[in-house]
Amino acid sequence: MKSIKNHLSLVVALLSILFSMQIFIVVERSIEAYKENLANNYSMVIVSQRKLSSTDIQEISSLISKIDELSPDNVITRLDNKMDAKNREFLKLTLPKFYKLGLDHYPTPYEITSLKKNLLKNKYITKVEDFAHTHDTTYKLLLLFKGVVSVFAVSIFIVTTLLIFKELRIWQFKHTERMNIMGLFGAPLWLRSAVLFRLSMADAVIASAFSFVIFSYTASNDWIQEQFDSIGIRVEIFNPVDDFILHLGVALTLSILLASFIVLGHKEEV
Amino acid sequence: MDKVIIANNLSLSYSSNETIINQADFSINSGNFVFITGASGSGKSTLLKSIYGALKPKQGSLIVGGVELKGVSNSKLNFLRRHIGIVFQDYKLVKEWTIEKNIMLPLIINGFDKGVTQIQVDTLLKHVRLKHQSGKFPLELSGGEQQRVAMARALSHNPILILADEPTGNLDDYSSQLIWNLLEGANKQLKTTVIVVTHHIPENLGVEYKHFHIEYGRINEVH
Numbered sequence: 001m002k003s004i005k006n007h008l009s010l011v012v013a014l015l016s017i018l019f020s021m022q023i024f025i026v027v028e029r030s031i032e033a034y035k036e037n038l039a040n041n042y043s044m045v046i047v048s049q050r051k052l053s054s055t056d057i058q059e060i061s062s063l064i065s066k067i068d069e070l071s072p073d074n075v076i077t078r079l080d081n082k083m084d085a086k087n088r089e090f091l092k093l094t095l096p097k098f099y100k101l102g103l104d105h106y107p108t109p110y111e112i113t114s115l116k117k118n119l120l121k122n123k124y125i126t127k128v129e130d131f132a133h134t135h136d137t138t139y140k141l142l143l144l145f146k147g148v149v150s151v152f153a154v155s156i157f158i159v160t161t162l163l164i165f166k167e168l169r170i171w172q173f174k175h176t177e178r179m180n181i182m183g184l185f186g187a188p189l190w191l192r193s194a195v196l197f198r199l200s201m202a203d204a205v206i207a208s209a210f211s212f213v214i215f216s217y218t219a220s221n222d223w224i225q226e227q228f229d230s231i232g233i234r235v236e237i238f239n240p241v242d243d244f245i246l247h248l249g250v251a252l253t254l255s256i257l258l259a260s261f262i263v264l265g266h267k268e269e270v
Numbered sequence: 271m272d273k274v275i276i277a278n279n280l281s282l283s284y285s286s287n288e289t290i291i292n293q294a295d296f297s298i299n300s301g302n303f304v305f306i307t308g309a310s311g312s313g314k315s316t317l318l319k320s321i322y323g324a325l326k327p328k329q330g331s332l333i334v335g336g337v338e339l340k341g342v343s344n345s346k347l348n349f350l351r352r353h354i355g356i357v358f359q360d361y362k363l364v365k366e367w368t369i370e371k372n373i374m375l376p377l378i379i380n381g382f383d384k385g386v387t388q389i390q391v392d393t394l395l396k397h398v399r400l401k402h403q404s405g406k407f408p409l410e411l412s413g414g415e416q417q418r419v420a421m422a423r424a425l426s427h428n429p430i431l432i433l434a435d436e437p438t439g440n441l442d443d444y445s446s447q448l449i450w451n452l453l454e455g456a457n458k459q460l461k462t463t464v465i466v467v468t469h470h471i472p473e474n475l476g477v478e479y480k481h482f483h484i485e486y487g488r489i490n491e492v493h
Contacts, residue, residue, distance in 0.1 A: 186347075
């Protein structure tokens, strides 16, 4: 019972690190998915004095992924319904050309400013409408959300790392006598501390296994998927291969690193 | 005859302002049986600690098994300790291990084959009359039995040197006699050098021995 309790404290601490890490990953993925969604809906409009080819526009920036020429028909119809076809065609030729630009990804405010500058360098482009205000607000909101989650994740990481360190210190006191006795008979450091490493590695594996079960269940939960669907994005909450390997790697690295600190700090009794 | 221990101008201390052993010169030959006596706090155990490298010389030199212990590296010290068997008054057995595993410890550290290890442990358990208790844990045994386990552990890897710090201090006559017999046997049959720190030298010891007495930080050869 005491042994289970000892294991549990390290497993729970490691699990909370993995939990905060996975939450951060899910938020990151959600933001990426949302950005992609926004990028699909977001576009700029440019006004040109003459007809521009797609190549002409795409050469300006690699950020531009799609170019649609906006038809002036609706505008002309609204101007005068009695206009004859000849005049209508003439007006069409004299009117500036409007293009809607689709972007490769959701741009940062800096990318928008820079793209706008480059577009205006073209002598035929007279105006660029970037809808910057709306864009800026959404983008800043996303960054704020990401920042808050990052701070939260880092805080949990620091607190739980300290907890793990404390837990390993307790282990060290528990194992000091055996380590000293082994040292008296010439056991090298790795052999003396083998139990400590074995226990911390076992706990890292147990914590990763728990996180696998918890996140696999969460990922398959309909309610959570519905929440993502309601904001129009699809997010992979937990990848059973990649994410599990990441969890196992982080848990093992952390526990081995902390066990090493403890072992290297161990001093022989005189 | 080869010298196992050579001390020149050796001074030992735990802190900078107090010297426990002061400028000692002595040597111990291979195969010697040596007693170190002295009043409580005279520095007997301190000297023993310095021989197995737990306390580094403050001044002078101390060579054990050809290894200079002043400024010795950890790897060299580990190598030396693998050839030493130590018996403590408080036994220093690993409580979570069975007595069989405790005796195996030096053999495991020295990389002995599993089969050889098992034979050696079985033989030693018979010698210390604890064969029937091999699966027990140290705290299930009496003090005398625990010390016999510690003795078997010290002998298990056929060390060149056995250090015993008051090995019979808390024991009954039966266990004490068994310990002395084992130390005598190792010295006589295997030519192992034995150094025993004690308050009382047994009267009926069947081997020739050397006797050092520590007083006021000085080591004097008495016998």
